[in-house]
Amino acid sequence: MSEINTFRPAGLGYRIFNINKTYLPMITTIIVFLIMYSFACLSHPMFFSLRVFVNFLISNSFMGIIAMGMTFVIISGGIDLSVGSMVGFISIFSAYLITNLEIHPLSAILICLLFGAAFGYFQGFLIDRFGFAPFICTLAGLFFLRGSAYVVSLESIAINHPTVDAITAFAIPLSQKISLPFTALVYLIVFLIMLILAGFSTFGRNVYAIGDNENSAILMGIPVSSTKRKIYMLSGICSSLGGIVYALYTFSGYALAGSGLELDVIAAVVIGGTMLTGGIGFPVGTFVGVLIMGVIQTFITFQGNLSSWWTKIMIGSLLFVFILLQNIFSKTAHK
Amino acid sequence: MNIKQSKEIWAFLALSLILLFNLIFTQGFFSIEIRDGRFYGSLIDILNRAAPIILTATGMTLVIATGGIDLSVGSLMAISGAIAAVMISNGDFPTIFLFVVPIILTALLGVWNGLLIGFRGIQPFIATLILMVSGRGIAQLLTGGQILIFEHQGFELLGRSYFLGFPVAVSVALLMALAINLFVRKTAIGLFIESIGGNSTASRYVGINDKMIKVSAYVVTAICAAIAGLIMTGNIRGADSSHIGLGMELDAILSVAIGGTVLEGGRFHIGGTILGALVIQSLTTTILTLGVPVEITQIMKALVVVLVSFLQSENVKEIFSQYFNPRKKALLTPIEKQIDDSTKEVLNV
Numbered sequence: 001m002s003e004i005n006t007f008r009p010a011g012l013g014y015r016i017f018n019i020n021k022t023y024l025p026m027i028t029t030i031i032v033f034l035i036m037y038s039f040a041c042l043s044h045p046m047f048f049s050l051r052v053f054v055n056f057l058i059s060n061s062f063m064g065i066i067a068m069g070m071t072f073v074i075i076s077g078g079i080d081l082s083v084g085s086m087v088g089f090i091s092i093f094s095a096y097l098i099t100n101l102e103i104h105p106l107s108a109i110l111i112c113l114l115f116g117a118a119f120g121y122f123q124g125f126l127i128d129r130f131g132f133a134p135f136i137c138t139l140a141g142l143f144f145l146r147g148s149a150y151v152v153s154l155e156s157i158a159i160n161h162p163t164v165d166a167i168t169a170f171a172i173p174l175s176q177k178i179s180l181p182f183t184a185l186v187y188l189i190v191f192l193i194m195l196i197l198a199g200f201s202t203f204g205r206n207v208y209a210i211g212d213n214e215n216s217a218i219l220m221g222i223p224v225s226s227t228k229r230k231i232y233m234l235s236g237i238c239s240s241l242g243g244i245v246y247a248l249y250t251f252s253g254y255a256l257a258g259s260g261l262e263l264d265v266i267a268a269v270v271i272g273g274t275m276l277t278g279g280i281g282f283p284v285g286t287f288v289g290v291l292i293m294g295v296i297q298t299f300i301t302f303q304g305n306l307s308s309w310w311t312k313i314m315i316g317s318l319l320f321v322f323i324l325l326q327n328i329f330s331k332t333a334h335k
Numbered sequence: 336m337n338i339k340q341s342k343e344i345w346a347f348l349a350l351s352l353i354l355l356f357n358l359i360f361t362q363g364f365f366s367i368e369i370r371d372g373r374f375y376g377s378l379i380d381i382l383n384r385a386a387p388i389i390l391t392a393t394g395m396t397l398v399i400a401t402g403g404i405d406l407s408v409g410s411l412m413a414i415s416g417a418i419a420a421v422m423i424s425n426g427d428f429p430t431i432f433l434f435v436v437p438i439i440l441t442a443l444l445g446v447w448n449g450l451l452i453g454f455r456g457i458q459p460f461i462a463t464l465i466l467m468v469s470g471r472g473i474a475q476l477l478t479g480g481q482i483l484i485f486e487h488q489g490f491e492l493l494g495r496s497y498f499l500g501f502p503v504a505v506s507v508a509l510l511m512a513l514a515i516n517l518f519v520r521k522t523a524i525g526l527f528i529e530s531i532g533g534n535s536t537a538s539r540y541v542g543i544n545d546k547m548i549k550v551s552a553y554v555v556t557a558i559c560a561a562i563a564g565l566i567m568t569g570n571i572r573g574a575d576s577s578h579i580g581l582g583m584e585l586d587a588i589l590s591v592a593i594g595g596t597v598l599e600g601g602r603f604h605i606g607g608t609i610l611g612a613l614v615i616q617s618l619t620t621t622i623l624t625l626g627v628p629v630e631i632t633q634i635m636k637a638l639v640v641v642l643v644s645f646l647q648s649e650n651v652k653e654i655f656s657q658y659f660n661p662r663k664k665a666l667l668t669p670i671e672k673q674i675d676d677s678t679k680e681v682l683n684v
Contacts, residue, residue: 132648139588140640140644141637142637147637150628150631215676218677219677219681267464267468310472313469324455
């Protein structure tokens with residue numbers, strides 16, 4: 001941006017905001033989560049149970065997996081709108097491979113992941129090589145994948161296979177009645193991998209550098225082109241994995257699955273404290289952001305007299321508050 | 336020379352291609368009958384269905400020209416339709432109120448978008464995302480999550496009736512687009528908008544009130560979306576909050592891009608946008624009449640987006656000119672060029 005930088009002596013406010021600039025959004029997220037969670041627990045005593053908490057992980061697992069990939073894309077200053085359609089396409093495609101073509105589920109999963117990686121890489125290639133706006137390029141991806149999903153099958157396809165049953169039956173028992181099923185496990189594993197990738201890898205550092213200032217990153221000799229392609233490839237892998245989890249979770253493939261999911265995912269990432277201007281954000285924040293979405297949905301279910309559209313309004317309002325906070329933070333930090 | 340510079344030419348070519356295809360492969364595509372003093376036929380149908388797209392895309396053109404984007408148009412359409420339906424079912428308002436009140440209330444939401452973007456400096460894509468997510472929720476809240484069905488003679492005029500044999504919706508859409516185009520082209524406002532899209536900061540230093548102009552662009556878009564919502568609601572005689580205007584933002588953006596307006600902002604072409612809207616609708620109708628599953632349209636739209644982006648991309652032009660002009664090739668490799676550009680950007684040259 002073309003802001004005029006003038007030297008100012010570091011006042012208290014400047015120092016406070018500058019020190020916490022990177023962590024402040026995430027800390028806000030965690031505080032908001034704690035407030036909302038305790039409010040929900042106070043109004044419904046049953047809310048405070050391990051079962052409900054595990055349910056947050058289960059019912060939002062595919063969204064969380066996608067949000068992890070999206071976190072990297074947004075940290076790098078981009079956006080990926082194709083994730084929702086990817087879920088729809090992969091869910092119907094994997095079901096088609098398993099049920100209609102009778103391919104072994106494990107190879108079907110591998111094919112789907114490879115497809116997701118290739119598609120993501122191609123989007124990254126278009127964005128990087130030809131300078132397409134990420135928003136426009138992935139919008140085309142959104143259309144393309146959704147259309148392709150309909151071409152595979154308009155009807156939903158059921159998945160019946162002993163291997164799939166074996167995979168989905170796998171669970172780690174937490175207590176006598178509650179166990180951590182495979183969907184939640186996949187989510188947690190992806191979360192761990194992303195934590196390592198973001199915090200302790202060259203790739204992660206490059207992503208932060210690109211998001212902070214792409215031009216400086218280029219001049220510093222960071223491989224910006226290849227990193228950008230890898231970022232979208234990572235998002236593609238995450239969203240196809242989300243699609244697979246969705247298909248296995250519901251034992252079926254459905255072309256309409258995940259419509260509008262991209263907005264929920266972006267909302268979760270933003271609520272999780274990732275700056276939309278790029279450069280700042282953490283997988284931990286996204287994890288909490290997904291939990292917040294879970295609390296809202298579960299609270300509305302618990303309340304009973306609130307209708308589903310309140311979810312949208314609540315998420316919209318939270319999104320607004322966080323975007324405004326980000327806006328104020330970034331302006332304070334610049335001055 | 337004039338034709339080569341004209342941005343509308345691509346949209347016009349695309350439209351001609353689709354119509355030519357129909358002339359050859361679809362029987363009776365161009366036949367227009369007159370029944371009960373109304374025109375019937377595929378072409379009229381395309382016009383009628385394109386009317387909401389033309390309206391929203393016209394507003395979107397202005398927003399994109401200022402360097403922004405408005406994702407909330409679909410939700411705004413649902414809200415305006417829901418307000419009208421609630422008013423009809425809850426009281427005996429004069430017909431004019433049924434049009435004015437939803438438009439004013441939706442325009443206020445446009446002000447909200449504009450304030451966030453113009454005055455707080457939030458990225459347009461994100462700021463309008465808020466209303467896109469929550470707007471549909473608000474519309475569903477208004478109608479109680481149901482499809483509010485109504486019968487109201489006066490209100491249906493906009494969506495269902497015919498004027499001189501043509502659907503009223505088409506005339507309204509075209510008149511609105513024409514009025515907006517005249518307004519921005521015959522005053523300095525069009526120039527201001529283009530200048531803001533080119534460089535917002537520079538425009539402010541020149542003395543253009545960039546904030547107010549951005550706000551007005553979003554308000555105009557909201558008004559256009561509101562009218563489009565009223566048309567669709569009147570047409571089906573019901574407010575279907577969860578489906579009216581779903582995906583409209585994408586159609587509108589696509590129309591603008593096909594019409595030759597660069598999505599980064601700057602020069603805009605409302606005429607091209609109208610052609611773009613017609614291209615999209617005739618593509619959809621063609622696919623429908625061919626009997627191919629209508630879902631294929633989405634793949635077609637995706638390919639059109641990629642194609643348009645290719646045509647607009649500066650990088651592609653450079654790569655091609657290097658390819659055809661080998662002497663230029665020796666000048667800079669892609670990496671060197673990237674470094675060169677970044678250095679210029681950092682040094683603010």
